[in-house]
Amino acid sequence: MVTTPTVAGREATEPLGIVSSQVAFGMNVFRDIFAGVRDIVGGRSDAQQKVFADSRKAAFDELMIEAGRLGADAIVGVDLDFTELSGGGKGGMVLVVATGTAVKLVAVPEAA
DSSP: OOSSSSOTTEEEEEEEEEEEEEEEEEOOHHHHHHHHHHHHHOSOOHHHHHHHHHHHHHHHHHHHHHHHHTTOSEEEEEEEEEEEESSTTSOOEEEEEEEEEEEEEEEOOOOO
């Protein structure tokens, strides 16, 4: 899985299609309260960062599963978007959308 359009040392021989995954994670009320306190006194919100990290991992895992169903060797051009759903800045849900192109790969012969 790469964000670039190609994989180093490999050539995409067949695009299999666009793959995507969507994951929605709820923000815990108590985590939101502590994150709000942290925002007031400064510093990073570990609880919210964990939600983002967990949701990103889940989206990537699902993306790989979808590409595997197509028989892909790789996913190129991966893009990741985070969106807050409801809550007006006070928590709610985090939606993570991952997209990319599933491809078949072959090794590129090394130049002599």
